[in-house]
Amino acid sequence: METTELVEVVLPGTVEPEGLRLRHGSVPAPGPGQVVVAMEATGVSFAEQQMRRGRYYDQPPFPFVPGYDLVGTVASAGEGVDARLVGRRVAALVKVGGWASHVVIDAADAVPVPDGLGAAEAEALVVNGITAWQMLHGKARVRAGATVLVHGANGGVGTVLVQLARAAGATVIGTASARHHDALRALGVTPVDYRTEDVPARVRELAPGGVDAVFDHIGGRSVRDSWRLLAPGGTLVSYGSAATRDDTGSKQWPVLKILGRVWLWNALPNGRRAYFFNIWAGRAFAADRFRARLRADLTQVFAAQRRGEITAQVAAVLPLAKVAEALRLAESGTVTGKVVLTP
Incomplete structure (x- = not known):
């Protein structure tokens, strides 16, 4: 029987995972152009790890409900929405609000999930899949025969990215701790242990002429090393600042430094390109185009x-109810892929 109670996770401030709170209330009603999605799966992304530390560069003020994306069934539809959408399984990218049993979204943001794909599996492909696809094909434009370097190849984005790159015909080098190397080899990736090896030196051994693309979520010194590892005509895609997750001070400064480097590198006449990837780019100015691309x-x-x-x-x-355990597991660095939450 469908529940009539809303259950959501509240992040009250900069707290340890055990400081997250469960809040109960009434299931919301959809407004015009909106639907209510009964969540079946939502994910723990790196963004939430930063948010609980107050380190995500554009997070809302505390308190708020985290949750970057979700998969669920449309429970009700508001005025102006096709009633046939009710009962359909959909996915949505929301940035915040996904850690809840019921989520109100604009109907235009609901993307149909194919039949036969489970909720947890679909959830692991939403923000991770969109990020990986747009970086690989939209920014780096990786083609067959290319060699690419993926940092954090065992992570949520990394595991999707290396598979898409292999499907495109690329040779993939992936950084991860040794415990993940067998899993990466099974995906056709040549692993490099970032904890015990000199990553730039090892990548140069594997690709003496440089790599055609690097996907770097680490920031800091890593993004500079990544730029230097590019072959002529290569592309660096930076998409995070994981190295500064536990820092104090301005949460915008690490991103601004990367943006400054990207601008400088692109001004150099050397044929290489750099990007800072933001999955939300373009939404504020061209919402319809953003939604269509997504x-x-x-x-x-x-x-x-x-x-x-x-x-x-x-x-x-x-x-x-075990969100603290889920967040600690995601932050532990011991898992391959994505930690998923269910109602």
């Missing part, structure tokens, strides 16, 4: 999954 790219990711080119890597599935 829908098209996620549909491509789901299609790649159905073709067997990628397998969703679900590290663990835990209920909302």
